[in-house]
C-alpha cells in the first residue's frame with residue numbers, strides 16, 4: 001500500500017500485482033523465484049528486483065525527483081531514511097506479531113499475552129510519532145514518502161482494532177492522507 005501510494009504520488013507508470021497474503025501467495029514458487037524473502041513489497045524495475053520499504057521508497061523519490069518526495073536538505077533526507085527505517089524495523093514488527101501470534105509462539109495459551117505486548121509496544125512507539133508530528137501537516141515541510149509509509153503504519157493498526165483516536169496528530173495525518181487522490185485510488189483498488 002505504501003509503495004503503491006508513493007508511485008502514484010510520483011506520477012510513475014507502473015503495473016501492480018497484488019499478492020494475497022491470506023492465501024499465502026508470498027510463498028508460491030512463482031513469487032519465491034523473484035523474492036525468496038517471501039515478503040511484500042517487491043519492486044521490479046528494468047528487470048531487477050528491490051525489496052524493503054525503505055529502499056523502494058527511496059528509489060521512487062530518487063527516480064522521480066520532480067515529485068520532491070524526499071527533502072532536499074541532506075540532513076533532512078537522512079532524517080527521512082531514519083523515519084522509514086524506524087517504521088520498518090521499530091513499528092511494523094509489532095503489528096505483525098499482533099496479527100500472526102502463531103508465527104512467533106507455538107503455545108496458543110500465550111497468544112493473548114503476546115498480542116497485548118505487541119499492542120503495547122506499538123502504542124509506545126506511536127506516542128513517539130505523535131510527539132514528532134506535533135500537529136504538523138506532514139513529517140517535513142512538504143509531502144514525502146514518509147507520509148505514504150506512515151499511512152500504512154497507522155491504517156494497518158486500525159485494521160487490528162487498535163483505538164488510535166487519542167493520537168491526535170497521527171489521526172489528523174491519516175484523515176489528511178485519505179483526502180489525497182493517490183490514497184483514494186489505492187484504497188478503492190484494494191477494496192475491489
Ligand SMILES: N[C@@H](CCC(=O)N[C@@H](CS)C(=O)NCC(=O)O)C(=O)O
Pocket residue numbers: 021026038039040041051052053054088096
Ligand atoms: N522489512 C520488510 C517487511 C515487509 C513485510 O513484513 N511485509 C509483510 C506484509 S506487510 C509480509 O510480506 N508478510 C508476509 C509474511 O510474513 O508471511 C519491508 O519493510 O519491506
